[in-house]
Amino acid sequence: MDRAPGLSVRLKLTLSYAGFLMPAGILLLAAVWVFLLRYVPDRALIVSADTPLHGVFPIRSNLLRVFAPRAAAVLAFLLVFGLGGGWILAGRMLAPLTRITDATRRATSGSLSHRIRLPGRKDEFRELADAFDAMLARLEAHVAEQRRFAANASHELRTPLAISKALLDVARTDPHHDAGEVIDRLHAVNTRAIHLTEALLLLSRAEQRSFTREPVDLSLLVEEATETLLPLAEKHGVTLETSGDITPTIGSQALLLQLTTNLVHNAIVHNLPEQGTVWVNTGVRPKTVVLTVENTGEKLTPELVSTLTEPFRRGTERLHTDHAGVGLGLAIVKTITRAHDGTLTLTPRSAGGLLVTVELPVEPPTTTPHTDG
Numbered sequence: 001m002d003r004a005p006g007l008s009v010r011l012k013l014t015l016s017y018a019g020f021l022m023p024a025g026i027l028l029l030a031a032v033w034v035f036l037l038r039y040v041p042d043r044a045l046i047v048s049a050d051t052p053l054h055g056v057f058p059i060r061s062n063l064l065r066v067f068a069p070r071a072a073a074v075l076a077f078l079l080v081f082g083l084g085g086g087w088i089l090a091g092r093m094l095a096p097l098t099r100i101t102d103a104t105r106r107a108t109s110g111s112l113s114h115r116i117r118l119p120g121r122k123d124e125f126r127e128l129a130d131a132f133d134a135m136l137a138r139l140e141a142h143v144a145e146q147r148r149f150a151a152n153a154s155h156e157l158r159t160p161l162a163i164s165k166a167l168l169d170v171a172r173t174d175p176h177h178d179a180g181e182v183i184d185r186l187h188a189v190n191t192r193a194i195h196l197t198e199a200l201l202l203l204s205r206a207e208q209r210s211f212t213r214e215p216v217d218l219s220l221l222v223e224e225a226t227e228t229l230l231p232l233a234e235k236h237g238v239t240l241e242t243s244g245d246i247t248p249t250i251g252s253q254a255l256l257l258q259l260t261t262n263l264v265h266n267a268i269v270h271n272l273p274e275q276g277t278v279w280v281n282t283g284v285r286p287k288t289v290v291l292t293v294e295n296t297g298e299k300l301t302p303e304l305v306s307t308l309t310e311p312f313r314r315g316t317e318r319l320h321t322d323h324a325g326v327g328l329g330l331a332i333v334k335t336i337t338r339a340h341d342g343t344l345t346l347t348p349r350s351a352g353g354l355l356v357t358v359e360l361p362v363e364p365p366t367t368t369p370h371t372d373g
Helices: 009-047 053-108 124-173 179-208 218-235 253-269 329-339
Strands: 214-217 238-244 248-251 276-284 288-295 343-348 354-361
Touching: 009 053, 053 124, 124 179, 179 253, 179 329, 214 218, 214 253, 218 238, 218 253, 218 276, 218 288, 238 253, 248 253, 248 354, 253 276, 253 288, 253 329, 253 354, 329 343, 329 354
Parallel strands: 238 276
Antiparallel strands: 214 248, 276 288, 288 354, 343 354
16 A cells, blocks of 8 residues: 655654643643742742842743743753753663564565564563564465465376376377277376365365354264265275264254265274274363364374375375375364364374364354243
8 A cells, every 4th residue: 555655663753752741841830939929929029028029020031031041941851852852762662573574574575484483571562563473484384385275286186297298199099909998098197186176175175264154063064974974984995983962063064074085984994904993982071172083003103193184194104005085184174173163173183093083162052032921
């Protein structure tokens, strides 16, 4: 926004200090003058009782001639002192603000690694500087995450395109190659690219929070997700166990169903080779509803678990099975949870596997208006 030039804050504060000091000095001198007018004539009458009444007025006139130049000199001194001292004090007071402004300009130019780190005890400027440092840290982390996401997404999208190009080159250079095999592989690669694109669109939609909030029962979504993924669980030799109560919350039913499906799918795929188990539970707390998905599997380190919600990260590196997913499952879960003002917690199980906990705000109870009948 273009603004017309104006006075600096330092100059405004300086004028304010001087403007306050001058009236205070004038009031002080006025008080002294009133005191002298009352004191000097009385003293004169006491000291010289023969002094006629009209002699009081020359005393006052002489007093004014003596007092006025000195009062003017005092006011001039106060003006100079107020301007000089106010300029120095304003500079000292605004020094932290100058550092904050410099940091803001650096951030505007793209330097997000700079921090103010304002020293001293806590006050309004220190709170502002600390809040700005925290904002820069979050912004720097967000930008770095977006850059990694863009690079990973470009790589993931380029891979199926490169495979498709290679298959088409083979089919064109070798006319005797089995066309059915090429078509099947192209179909599989194309399907994976479609799934990845849909996942990216879902992730963008959840981040923008462009959805309608409505009452949702998480327990019903768990039933739907487990019934849908039951054939996949049977194929992997995984047992699904569900339990819990009605869990009312507010949000997008489609997105929360996607969240539940992703968690159950992830628990099935990343499980023991055989005789694995997945436990899905819903519950209600005083202010939140809780969805937990727990599964058996390989032992995971806390360092690895802390990275699983990053896009295109997989617990067992890259899997090339038919149900490995595109590496956005838990990233989508994290984004949907955050879009619903919830919290996501991943905890490695001591016996192996993972425990995922999603907490969402509980649906406020509906109140029916009371009518007197």
